[in-house]
Amino acid sequence: MKNILLFIFFISYSFVILAGTKGVLYIAENETPENLDPANATNSTVDQLLVGVYDTLVQFTAGETTVSPRIAKSWNVSSDGKKYTFNLRNDVLFHDGSSLTAKDVKFTLDRLVSAKGNTMNDLAFYKGAEIVDDYTINLLLEEPFGPFISGLSRIYIVNKNLVQANMGDDNARAWLAVNEAGSGPYKITKYKPTEEVVFEAFKPYWRGWDGNHVSKVVFVYISEPSTQLALLKAGDIHIAPDLTVDDKVKLRGKSGFKIDIGAAATPLYFQLNTQGNKLMQNKLFRKALVMSFDRNLHLKTVLQGFGNMPDGPLPSNWPGHKKGTELKFDLNSARAIIKENGWTGSKLLVRYLPAIEEEKRAVEQLQSNLAKIGITLDTEGMTWPAQAATVQKLETTSDINMIYNFPSFPDPHAILNTSFNGKLTGYNGGYNWAQYSNSKVDSLLNKAASSSDQNQRAMLYSQVQQIVGSENVVITVSNPGSVVALSSKVEGYKYNVAHHQTFNYMDIGLK
Numbered sequence: 001m002k003n004i005l006l007f008i009f010f011i012s013y014s015f016v017i018l019a020g021t022k023g024v025l026y027i028a029e030n031e032t033p034e035n036l037d038p039a040n041a042t043n044s045t046v047d048q049l050l051v052g053v054y055d056t057l058v059q060f061t062a063g064e065t066t067v068s069p070r071i072a073k074s075w076n077v078s079s080d081g082k083k084y085t086f087n088l089r090n091d092v093l094f095h096d097g098s099s100l101t102a103k104d105v106k107f108t109l110d111r112l113v114s115a116k117g118n119t120m121n122d123l124a125f126y127k128g129a130e131i132v133d134d135y136t137i138n139l140l141l142e143e144p145f146g147p148f149i150s151g152l153s154r155i156y157i158v159n160k161n162l163v164q165a166n167m168g169d170d171n172a173r174a175w176l177a178v179n180e181a182g183s184g185p186y187k188i189t190k191y192k193p194t195e196e197v198v199f200e201a202f203k204p205y206w207r208g209w210d211g212n213h214v215s216k217v218v219f220v221y222i223s224e225p226s227t228q229l230a231l232l233k234a235g236d237i238h239i240a241p242d243l244t245v246d247d248k249v250k251l252r253g254k255s256g257f258k259i260d261i262g263a264a265a266t267p268l269y270f271q272l273n274t275q276g277n278k279l280m281q282n283k284l285f286r287k288a289l290v291m292s293f294d295r296n297l298h299l300k301t302v303l304q305g306f307g308n309m310p311d312g313p314l315p316s317n318w319p320g321h322k323k324g325t326e327l328k329f330d331l332n333s334a335r336a337i338i339k340e341n342g343w344t345g346s347k348l349l350v351r352y353l354p355a356i357e358e359e360k361r362a363v364e365q366l367q368s369n370l371a372k373i374g375i376t377l378d379t380e381g382m383t384w385p386a387q388a389a390t391v392q393k394l395e396t397t398s399d400i401n402m403i404y405n406f407p408s409f410p411d412p413h414a415i416l417n418t419s420f421n422g423k424l425t426g427y428n429g430g431y432n433w434a435q436y437s438n439s440k441v442d443s444l445l446n447k448a449a450s451s452s453d454q455n456q457r458a459m460l461y462s463q464v465q466q467i468v469g470s471e472n473v474v475i476t477v478s479n480p481g482s483v484v485a486l487s488s489k490v491e492g493y494k495y496n497v498a499h500h501q502t503f504n505y506m507d508i509g510l511k
Helices: 002-018 044-050 102-115 118-122 148-154 160-164 173-178 225-234 245-251 283-290 295-302 331-340 357-372 384-390 412-420 439-449 454-470
Strands: 024-029 058-060 067-069 072-077 083-088 126-133 136-141 186-192 196-201 216-221 257-262 268-272 347-352 376-381 400-404 474-480 482-487
Touching (some): 024 225, 067 072, 067 148, 102 126, 102 136, 102 160, 118 412, 225 482, 245 257, 245 482, 268 283, 268 357, 283 331, 331 357, 347 384, 357 376, 357 400, 357 474
Parallel strands (some): 347 376
Antiparallel strands (some): 058 067, 126 136
């Protein structure tokens, strides 16, 4: 009933707004945003809103895999790789009309460190900032860090004076959760996270407004794929990313619609709780779990070919990939392990996001196969914020958690470090929800991060994959493509590999 009422409300609301104008871009989304805090911009529900609201020193333009200047006009690196000097633009205005300077950059980073923002996980060895003058700043590292420039693409620069006035005793966490303090092309004018978020173009934006852009963007939160499809067909939304795979297949080549398939690098994992009960701590038991999932069947029947066959936790087309580190599907061998060790009748719990079709069907697939080898898999569907809260303590972490890795930039560090570094476990605030901790793996990851020798980095990441594979830490379910359904009225949409599951709404126009 709630979905029906939302549908009726949205149709009437859309008619009023859309009548007589083509300047409003409507984007559907099935997951409500965690909040608006740039400290949480590694979360795609946050990032997809903020990517056009804030500026960064450097950024990955949609469709590109290398960074380009933004607020930073240029930069240079010291010979020891520990000091980065950035020369800033002097014409950037925040949405309140004040100028962005080096003080805002330093404040942003200081605040992220104090608030323990997840975005700082991508800036390994960051030490601090030194202001040289209003438009020059040094960023200092404890040790060299190869992907440092790439990691800055998620550091959204906040308005120092505005945020400082609302710091409270939580580093402005509560205030920035529902307010913005950016300088980007759009400003947020309405934030109702269970219903909609509305943006309006910021006219003094420093990059100007040449070309085809929209004056307003509206994110509408609709969990049901069928409702998203109905609204797309009716012309009341322009971008619908969460349709079923079957419906996306049906829309291909159909007049009035486009299906964009982005070359994503976002592996989906079943992360196995390596610090859970005695069974889950046993890598032989986890071996049986890994061998119980049929990736090939999943690619064919669930993704219907919209993706690539996974071969270990790192996408096979990325530098540093090591072949054959994860066990293949072998239900008979898995059944034998369970039977021989007296584990028949065991019960496990998996948590996942039911709003995401692929996760729901992957859980059903694993549940069915585990039943065949004598294991009962209980399931608990949750929202993202609720699931993320459960892994913040070992005692509330389920046996298995489903999670996509959305790398912040195209480098092995962004996937392997995020998923397997012991400092980034769920209870440490990271996305290593397997709660996996191995000092050898941590050492290899840190060494790879601090090296500028790409061949050496590839070798080190290869070793990480071998160890993780031998300890059966995750089941790599898939490497899905980013498949988005769009109205043919949309111009300028491009998939951004560095900002997966976002939309470059600042570049989009309507015919």
